[in-house]
Amino acid sequence: MIFLSYDSPYDPSKSFVVPWDLPPSWEHPFGTTSRGQDLFWWLTFAVRNSLYVGVVTAIISRVISILVGLTAGYRGGWIDRVLMAISDTFVVLPLLPILILLSFLLRESMNLLNLAIILGLFGWSFDARLIRSQVLSLRERSFTRTAVYSGTNSFWITIHEHLPFVLPIVFATTLNNLLWSMGMEVTLSVLGLSDLSTPTLGTALFWANQHGALVAGVWWWITAPALVTAVLFLGLYLLFTSINEYIDPRTRLRLIGG
């Protein structure tokens, strides 16, 4: 679907390119909106943009969480305590009000990229915790000890010995983070607090609401984005779990009963 968007016959930023309020048909698989846009093609952009937000957020938060997680886990001591205190703060902080305030503050500069960055800055903490705990358990493994005895420096250990074991977790958490950020985007957009002129799964619903799509009987304008969201999220989930099972040594071991 994402790739489809590149050969979309319509420009999503244009209104009244097709007759409005057409129910789904072969010509317009998801029907057309009250703004005279072909919903299917419009959503191809929406999916693309939403994924974009998700991915950027995921990348940023991954980086932070890996750094924090590894350092905290490996160094331990007060560094660990401080880092975890901070990350726990972020974990339990009720984000929504804060995000709302931020989007008010940023106004038109609250474009997808900035949104993604903000979400990235808020979304790392839980996974940092996971990674840390993993590292802690790794530290107990003999090979680390031997490495320590044999005098190799900590950074080398962290990178070469821990990262490979941590990566599966990082990967697994990426999915949740991805979905989380896309969800946040939807929430903010629905409240009209994001860049409304860019098609995303959230803005789709926002404009649908602004056109009273539900009572106007343009039900597909609500249904289609909701469905696509559900399907997209399920798709991502399936994709990730299968990839994860594949790359995660533990699951692999379990499967071939070594």
Added chain:
Amino acid sequence: MKNHTLSRRQFLKASAAFTAAAALPEQLAKPAPRVAGRLWQEIAPGVPREECLILENPSGSVLPAGDFNRWRAGYGAFWVCGLQQLALDALWYIDPDAGINGVWDNALAAEPPIYNEDFTQMTVKLREGIYWSDGVEFTADDLYYTVELLKNTPGMGSQGLFESNVDHMEQPDKYTVIFYLKKPNSRFHAVFTVRWGAVYMMPKHIFEKVEDPIAFTFNPPVSLGAYKLRDYDPNGKWVLWERREDWQRTSVARLGEVSVKYVMYIDPGPSDKRVLAQMAHELDVIHDITPEGRITLARQSPSSVGWFPSFPWAHPDPTLPAVIYNNEKPGLDKREVRWALTLAIDIVQVALASYRGAATISAIHVPPTGMYPQYYHEPLEPWLNDFTIKVGGEDYKPYDPTAAQRIADEARKSLGDLVPTDPEILKKYIGAGWWKHDLAAAEQLMLDAGMRKKNGKWVLPDGSDFKVPLLSMSESNPTMNRAAAMVVENWAEFGIDTTLDAQANPWPIMGSGEYTASLAWTIETWGGHPDLFFFLQYWHSRVYRPSGEVSVGSNSMRWKHPELDRIIEEIEKIHFDDPRGIELGLEFCKLAVQEMPITPLMAYNVFTTMDTTYFTGYPSIDDPYTNPVPNWGNTKYMFVKIKPKSS
């Protein structure tokens, strides 16, 4: 690669799921909504549904519930939960439409204000026989006390107003008060004149016992109107009023019988929920809904009526949504650029995007509502037709008299015969002409102003960026936001570097001038009365504030012009009802058109929709005795006309 398999899989799933959903439509076509979980016999304990008129409070839930101190500074949703419509009363009312006995109504006052010749004195004569709901008579004491208290209590809404105007007062007799003003003010009575709201009278015998009039909640409110408070929801979802036994002793009594026993203002939730509520006959008066919602009602709820009997249904508020330019921003400080941006707008598309065509457009800078078409639009029509601006040195006629017609034709495509055909009716309903959508001329104007085009985008003469993000209202006014989205699209097409900046509450941003362009309004009028001082008072250069400072009143576009000052000063000198007022008004309109400080779009159409299942006698274009938009103080007149069907 992975991603690609994903997208394909998804696509299949999506279409599968989709066809599944598509199987429901016949269910979807005829929804059977149910709003409150049960059908009401009794709307509230002891209150039969058919005796209780239910209206939407557009300000939503009334929080904190149980605060009725209307005079405190700052806006509160409780103002419009029935308080200013039913329980409070003021000296005079000006109707935004035709009014019951004309536009002007002497409510608590016995006659119009009496000024001395240099406007430094205003005498008010009060009606006799008006009583507060607790049986105390309303007299000059109350008026005198109200002004005195407000003047001396910082934190009261009108404190500065009286402080700066009122020197002292005299009370020659029980029903007369004379105001001695600090400086000449020919419009001082406006303070006491309700158009949406004004300074309402305070019960002296209540407030004089109060320690802190700011903290005082005035609960239960002692009423001067025909209704008194019966009950309210601690969570602010509804406020219930009941008719006073002695409603004859209030100012509306002389206009007719108040026959609605109970009135309830509720928070029905967002547009869609309002529509469903009315389809279920659980909401008699909707304040506003999306055009689509209104169309649905037109098609599915025969008992729902609007201001216009058919398309465009909505009541046009005497308010002029416009594209407001910050006249201080480089580029926008040039008349040619403002005109270019105007000609880059396709009013037909804007009307369709915002109101699905159900808009009443205006080419000039006063709203095409109430009595204003007679006062201004029609007289100016010929002038507009020959009006020219210089484009590339040539005279160019920007006016397009067919705009309204074209909107109607477009609208007809989707709404069919809901759209009237008679050109006279159309003129009345959707307005007359507007400005051409002429990108060539716009381009030329930009060049005339020295603007240049750099890789498809316009830039300032010095080559630096010319960014015009358009501020708009996201939640509160969907139609405005939709119009804005369309304007942004038009401009982008024209090569303007623009984005949509939707804010829930754009007003403070405009006030402080931290914007470039905004789709909102800075022009509001009396509606019924031609006097333009209502908004022009803020536009004189003496109260001009540059961006960064907060504008005084509505001059948030930062426009000043010597000619404008002259007009305003002349208006100040003449009496409110002086026929010269209209002439000056016309002069203002011509000046504004030439300068185009803001681009007028259309009336602020409010899709106020009334259900005739339980009640009849709502105002309409054919009986325009007042404005049905339920948060207006003026709607108090509805309650002498609305009759329960049961009786």
Added chain:
Amino acid sequence: MTLLSVRNLRAYYQTEAYGISRTVQAVDGISFDLFPNEIYGVAGESSCGKTTLIKVISGNIKHPLKVLEGSVIYNFNGYQVDMLQISEDELRRNVRWKQISYVMQGSMSVLNPVRKVIKTFEDIVRTHEGITDKKKFLEQTRAHINRLGLPTDVLNAYPHQLSGGMRQRVAIALATVFQPALIIADEPTTALDVVVQRGVLHMIKDIQAMSKNTVLLVTHDMAVHANVTDRMMIMYAGRIAEEAPTESIFNAPLHPYTQHLINSLPMIGEKTTRTSLGGSPPNLANPPGGCRFHPRCPHVMDECRTVVPDLVTVKERHRVACHLFKEDSV
């Protein structure tokens, strides 16, 4: 009469992951008998199929482990049980813990970390006999614990409060609540320091002496076998290399692999350095043909590479699987 007779047992791990199907021939054609009142040892390097063998004979067969052929028949004085046929339910009701109990590899972690030791006893007794009288149960348990020389208060401790050795003892105590006919002890002493090891081994011996039952002791540690077991088998790559009374194994090992194991044991006051075999045990996913030991065997002959040697009885109670030895050739 025999307690357990295993015949020609084949148990493979078969997995199917992402199109890659894999078969690990963990137990490949094993036959042997257990008799009442003996301590029988199973020796062999790690991943030679010891644990798998135990899983099968203790009736603990779960995917991906599959029994392809063979039989596992118990005879608890008269009560016949076919491990490969018996229903899960009957197994639980009549056999587990009543007849066969189990001391697991790494027993220190078999105790539920969040419950007191006594609770585990309670669970076991309740499932197999039911507890009518709590006091009686407590007394019996205490008695049992003391009989094994454990302090009573371990019962009210949480696992993490006990030392490794103590936990191991508790595990043994758990295994013997019902005086079962067969106790399977899988590496009971690995990861214990020598002193504690001895204690634990003694305990096992004492119990066996006391209740005259059979102990199946699995460990790679030849020293332990030397000290504890009466009879033993040497496993290599899923097959029996040699089986004999313990002293014959140590005094007259026949199979080259057995010899290697014995020789690699440190002897007091000996000078010559150990000659160790090259190579490592084969990958059971694709074991070498013929005798699975041949790649490492010092005496390897051509037929070793192609022909699988039978397990032949070379003398009384002494069987070996090697082409060097034929029936009664010694």
Added chain:
Amino acid sequence: MRKFVLRYLIPRIIQYLTLIFVGITLTYIIPRLAPTNPVEAQVSMMIARGSSLDPDAIEAMRAALTELYGLSGSPVEQYFAFWSRLFRGDLGPSLGNFPTPVSEMIGQALPYTLRLLIPALIISWIFGNFFGALSSYYPENKALNVVEVLGQVVRSIPYYIVAIVLLVVFSYFIPIFPFSGAYPIGTRPDWSSLDFILTYLEHSVLPAATLILVGFGGWFVGMKSLTSNIISEDYVVYAEIVGLKKRNILVQYIMRTAMLPQLTALAMSLGTVFSGALIMEVVFGYPGVGSLAIRAVYSNDYSMIMGITIYSIIGVATAVFLIDLLYPLFDPRVRYQ
């Protein structure tokens, strides 16, 4: 015991305080960065609402409001003033509904949010964990697998969408549940009347369902992965070899240990769930803190937004703290260290 205090208690108390401090400071700073201030919001709103005020009047009112709202003085001064007020438990007046104290308005709305949030949270936690454990213990069970997939999907879908779908389906297409509010228009909350409580419950079904559905998925998945690790633990394998009853194993050996991390997770999740509840309330027009928050945002009512955020931070932090304190009761390993 002393060790317990040092190793366990102190760090957590510190954590607790940092949490509150950081959170509250954030909420103080952010709104102050906003381009507009509440005074303007008020004034311009009145003008937009068409009240006729002359220029000087507006100037005067502006000054008065700034004074009243306690927005005079440098940000730093305001910050300290803010803390000192906070310690007196005074969150200041709501600027959008001056002069009503913020705390009073939140006090009015909070019970509705809590009455919905807490039961929903507990229900979803219990069911999610229970079925999560079941499904990993009986991996071949078809029904549970279906539940898992559903859980997975719903869990990841934004609260808003779940809410709107429920709303559209169950009170629009199949109108069996009320459309909005916590009780019908025209009725007054009366907790002594059974009728009222019944309609109240009826009105709460969909909002609660939203929270439960989303929560359930999360717990289900979390529990499943936890359990699948525990199942391979020696003591579980042992219990099976010993031949304990499956139910016994599931409850005493698997769930019991898996619950512990889930308990911490519960504390951790509170923040997110709260945000979810806010959205849900907006969708269902539920008179709780969520609706209050959105309102406040739309009217630039700082003190209200701050109030709400502060309440939620302190609330969540305290909950986390309490769970941390109770934790040792459930986990002997922590208790005896």
